[in-house]
Amino acid sequence: MTIVVFATEYDAANVIFSILCRSPSEHLIFPIIVKYKPSNNISFCLQTQKCKNSKRIDTVFVCHAEKLNLSHYIQTASPIKAEDVANSLNDKETESLYVDMILSQTGKEREDVEFKYMAYFHKSLIIKYLTGKFLLPTSPFWFLSTYGQTEGMLLLTMFYYLFEEQKSTITTTKNYVQCFTENTGNMVFTYSSMSEFINITLKSKFRKLFADFSTYARQKNLRDKEEFKHLDTQINLFRKSSHLTNTFRVHYIYIAYNTALETTKFVNYCNLTSYDSNLPIGQQCQRNLHILGNSLHENLLCIMKQYFNADCYFKTYIDIKRLKNPNLNVTEYEYALVSKKKTIQALTSEQITRAIAKCNKNGEGLFSPVKPGLQGLLEISASDRYVQIQDKRIYRRQHLHKDYHRPFPVFRVQLLHKNIFCFGNSEDWYENMGFNRILQYLPDEYISDEALTRAIWLQDTHFLCDDVEKQFYTTRHEIFNERIPVTNYIGDLDLPLQDTANITEETFFSMCRLIRLTLINAWKKIFPSIDTDTHPIFFFKTQCDTTNDTLDYTEDPTEIKQFCVCRKKIGLRISIPLPNGTAIAGGEPLKQLSKILNHVMCLDQELSQILNSITFPGECFDIGIYHTGHCIRIGYMYKTDMDKGKMLHGRLTPIFIVPEGYRNSCKTFIQMQMDLNNLLHHGTKKAPIEELIYNITDKGCPKENLSFMDLKSRQLWNKVNIATETLITKYLNTHGFNNNATSADDSLLSFIRLIGWPIIKTQLITHYETRIAQQFSQVTFIKIDSKNLQIKKTQFGRVSDFSCLNRQHRGNRDNVLVYIQLKADGNRLILILWSTCFATKCQSNSKQVHCSIALEQLKN
Structure with a gap:
């Protein structure tokens, strides 16, 4: 059957309705495009709003081919009178298009009545059906804006898209046309009438293609x-x-x-x-x-x-950059954990300032002064400066306490109404934390990580107070000092939870064991000397926040209980001791190390499956903690939140993941996890430091704030632009102008006068009215910066600004500022002409762009 896609210049739905009723108006049917196939009938179609199975047109009425004589209209590119269409209508075929729709909507049975009468009495249904199903354009503009503005693009795209029922969008079809022929014909003007439009579509040479x-x-x-x-x-x-x-x-x-x-x-x-x-x-x-x-x-x-x-x-x-030398002369903390000697000092910020000022005064002429405050205290702690007095070394830090011979830790402790800073080199850690009693009753046999974790009952407290000695063992934070070598990697790991996460004990401990396996394998590659069966990794988990807990705790023996009821995230603290005799210098290598560990956690299949099922894994290790002066909560310590009514919460409780080599002596491993020197960045070790790692780099993403994926994404979109000055010089050379300029200023002005401005001026003369173009007949340029120039018009030796380039305002004064901006785009320059007008109609001095011209690409 021959198919005709048509349009009208009036409301198509009403024109079609009048044809169906055999009472046609004087309106015309314009055949836009035709697909021929020998048949006794001609199907008149419109484009549908929805296309099921890529069928994009559907029939609205059918005519007898002999009665209509379609070839006459096609050959003469003439519109068809609605009356001629009505007189040649094939009632049987046309009725079949509508009768089922009418009967289904009305709920009536088929009556023996002519279709034209049935259509007449159901006008609203038919109009609604036509307007709801079909696109009903009434001007050439719609076809041109949809399918293309040149003859070839318009006709080839329309024919293939509408008739071939292929799974291609209009944009894809246009791309096919560009690949099929470089010449897509002349431009079709959007202001043509429908008669002129079909004269183009029905007589075009592109129909042969x-x-x-x-x-x-x-x-x-x-x-x-x-x-x-x-x-x-x-x-x-x-x-x-x-x-x-x-x-x-x-x-x-x-x-x-x-x-x-x-x-x-x-x-x-x-x-x-x-x-x-x-x-x-x-x-x-x-x-x-x-x-x-x-x-x-x-x-x-x-x-x-x-x-x-x-x-x-x-x-x-x-x-990894390493420095190996048995005489490195760098030391970590000297910190005794079993001592009755009280060397811990507790000072407020103001007291620290006064203490540092006193040190500076006492060491005047012997040591260079340090900044008063916390940063000065950290510098004194790390400083190995000393003076020799009668064969005895007097270190600067001994002005704080005579027993401070080596670096000491500085802690921040939260009290009820303030923060306080504590420092020293000895304490009775095990006794004050109650660990001696815990170890006394701990079984020697290893059963499982879960059973071992459940067997530990720490002494507990719930309230914040102003007693420094009590709070020293409940709210202590270590302050990072990058001047002191790092002997333990302390990782702050937060795993954001999915809303549907159900974390059982089995799931949690399986995750921790897989994290240990992944991290210890990475540690082996960084430190080949370690034994993966015995090297420890210590885990701590922030206790669940149950204040907003809505779980049902009704006992059900068949139900598997949740181990963790956290809703936002799982907070883990991970401590990995460096091998004895090895340390890391500074915070930057630790940031890179955290990025590396973030990445390797994504490489294990089993771990990824667990993490993807309950969390949103990604950049989970916090790299912001490795700056001098930043602090991190130590294992076993509590969070404080004044909004919770001075209550302590979120304690970092130990999770024991015992390595294979300690399964027969698990108590030894537990003692190691209770050792504070294994939980501090700069904890005391037995062997002197003979190897120092001073740089760690991931070549795939060397920037600390970008992941490998982020870097790849940026490389895709961030085009490498050549410097504007370089491009200017290249353009001057390419166009045969010797660049004898003595400065970048002269080069820019030469480029604009010789190359840029002639192109812009031609654009203005071609596309702007005479009133505007004449203003630019005599101009001069003033350099604003390396990429922007201001244009001034010159007249009779006077320099002035321009009248508005957008509108003719009342008064029309010369107070509009006009600029040229140069923008690098890969290996070419883009020239942008813009202005600012003070008038309200011109958005009150906002930037108004008038033209943008891309110059030719330069050869590399």
């Missing part, structure tokens, strides 16, 4: 499907074989598609699959199959496979 273009577009569509299917396969192969977190998985897919479909590659692919006149129509789009998917391996997948494989990751991307 309908068949070839449809064949080519189907082959291009099949090639695209095959290409993207292969691309999807390549992306999914890596995604399924790697163990990415949910967040990383989304980032990876985003990066993979953008890498494969990067502009240059996609343009090359379009050129490769463009119509080749030297090949038969049936052999188009067959060259170099799977080019996009194959390019992904070289540009991304091989890099991802290395970065997301633990062995390759450490070999390829991790660079």
